[in-house]
Amino acid sequence: MASETTITTSGYIKHHLQNLTFGEKQIESTTGTWSPTGEWGFASSAQEATQMGFWSINVDTMLLSILLGALMMWFFRGVAKTVSADVPTPVQNFAEMIIEFINNTVRGSFSGGKNELVAPLALTIFVWVFLMNLMDLIPVDLLPMAVAQGASALFGADPHHVYFKVVPSTDPNATMGMALVVFGLMLYYSFKIKGTAGFLAELSFEPFGKWALPINLVLETVTLLAKPFSLGLRLFGNMYAGEMVFILIATMYSASLVLGSLAGLLQIGWAIFHILIIMLQAFIFMVLTIVYIDMAHQHH
Amino acid sequence: MNINATLIGQAIAFLLFIGFCMKYVWPPIMQALDDRKKKIADGLAAAERGKHEQELAEKRAQQVIHEAKEQANEIISQAQRRGNEIVDESKDSARVEGDRILTSAKAEIEQEANRAKDELRSQVGSVALAGAAKILGREIDDKAHTDLLEELVSRI
Numbered sequence: 001m002a003s004e005t006t007i008t009t010s011g012y013i014k015h016h017l018q019n020l021t022f023g024e025k026q027i028e029s030t031t032g033t034w035s036p037t038g039e040w041g042f043a044s045s046a047q048e049a050t051q052m053g054f055w056s057i058n059v060d061t062m063l064l065s066i067l068l069g070a071l072m073m074w075f076f077r078g079v080a081k082t083v084s085a086d087v088p089t090p091v092q093n094f095a096e097m098i099i100e101f102i103n104n105t106v107r108g109s110f111s112g113g114k115n116e117l118v119a120p121l122a123l124t125i126f127v128w129v130f131l132m133n134l135m136d137l138i139p140v141d142l143l144p145m146a147v148a149q150g151a152s153a154l155f156g157a158d159p160h161h162v163y164f165k166v167v168p169s170t171d172p173n174a175t176m177g178m179a180l181v182v183f184g185l186m187l188y189y190s191f192k193i194k195g196t197a198g199f200l201a202e203l204s205f206e207p208f209g210k211w212a213l214p215i216n217l218v219l220e221t222v223t224l225l226a227k228p229f230s231l232g233l234r235l236f237g238n239m240y241a242g243e244m245v246f247i248l249i250a251t252m253y254s255a256s257l258v259l260g261s262l263a264g265l266l267q268i269g270w271a272i273f274h275i276l277i278i279m280l281q282a283f284i285f286m287v288l289t290i291v292y293i294d295m296a297h298q299h300h
Numbered sequence: 301m302n303i304n305a306t307l308i309g310q311a312i313a314f315l316l317f318i319g320f321c322m323k324y325v326w327p328p329i330m331q332a333l334d335d336r337k338k339k340i341a342d343g344l345a346a347a348e349r350g351k352h353e354q355e356l357a358e359k360r361a362q363q364v365i366h367e368a369k370e371q372a373n374e375i376i377s378q379a380q381r382r383g384n385e386i387v388d389e390s391k392d393s394a395r396v397e398g399d400r401i402l403t404s405a406k407a408e409i410e411q412e413a414n415r416a417k418d419e420l421r422s423q424v425g426s427v428a429l430a431g432a433a434k435i436l437g438r439e440i441d442d443k444a445h446t447d448l449l450e451e452l453v454s455r456i
Contacts, residue, residue, distance in 0.1 A: 085335035177310030
């Protein structure tokens with residue numbers, strides 16, 4: 001992103017992996033300690049973003065994920081408004097294909113009886129995560145460059161310090177946020193279906209019976225907590241790694257003509273392979289969510 | 301890569317999208333899919349019914365054709381019978397007519413014969429008279445003997 005003289009490969013990579021963070025501006029003293037300035041604004045370095053602490057927000061992640069989510073809802077709402085049982089239009093056909101697919105998956109994996117939430121939840125997860133992952137296929141520099149140039153033209157910002165991470169699912173906040181909601185739903189249905197006593201009994205008396213209660217409790221709690229973590233971190237890890245490979249390939253372009261052409265081939269190959277990954281990760285996130293909520297419905 | 305309030309923002313956005321999808325997207329589309337399923341099932345059932353009815357109609361048509369053929373056969377045999385009868389009748393009537401003609405012809409012939417006999421008889425009388433007159437000469441009174449001859453003629 002920086003000018004030819006100052007750019008380094010590691011700087012380029014780090015720049016790409018930094019979110020556009022909005023929070024209370026921090027300033028570094030000469031002794032290396034950070035202190036808040038009381039002003040609010042965008043972090044101009046990775047260290048500053050870290051120092052902003054919990055009460056800061058990754059604007060790029062939020063913006064893109066909400067934009068993609070709104071796009072998804074706009075599309076499906078448009079279909080739902082004009083939907084008819086007669087011969088479907090091509091657009092309706094496409095939406096129905098997705099919905100049939102989700103519905104079949106839910107029916108195959110979810111055995112908890114009638115539940116109004118699971119299928120729409122699965123649809124939202126699948127399409128939203130897919131769209132967020134899909135951002136990975138946009139050339140790595142296109143949107144960050146556009147945003148940086150736009151910010152410098154409109155607000156006079158230094159384009160070297162305008163960060164923009166295009167793929168929301170490479171931000172652990174996004175994936176863990178979704179996993180937390182799933183976790184909340186799991187707990188909700190566990191308490192609702194099994195009752196407080198039933199749920200606590202399940203945590204306490206399995207797998208080793210009532211005489212090993214403390215061990216059971218530790219094991220079951222770990223099992224329970226591992227679910228949202230594995231859910232969120234799996235998606236994050238896969239997408240982060242995929243994005244990293246794209247960035248590494250992108251660094252080859254400036255190396256030489258030979259390496260550059262090789263990078264072109266590599267990028268095409270990785271992008272084609274990545275189509276599979278983004279689909280698969282969206283599907284896995286959806287299926288695991290269905291399975292977890294199904295488990296919350298099961299009596300032992 | 302810092303965990304910050306984005307986590308909460310994302311969770312809220314996610315919940316809102318789920319809620320929207322659950323309320324405004326899933327039910328109408330699912331309803332349409334179910335309606336279409338029902339429509340297709342109805343259509344298939346109607347097709348099945350139509351097929352069944354067609355089979356029945358074909359059976360009925362076959363029956364009608366069969367009946368018509370039988371009737372036609374009957375009519376033909378009746379006609380043949382009638383034709384034979386007519387031929388027989390005409391044969392009979394021809395025979396009767398022939399007989400009648402024969403009888404009348406015979407009667408006529410007889411009549412004719414009788415008439416010829418009569419004439420002959422009358423001529424025989426006169427010839428006999430003439431012959432007798434010649435034999436007897438002139439003595440015979442024409443008038444007196446005519447009655448005698450008449451009697452003779454009538455007796456022949």
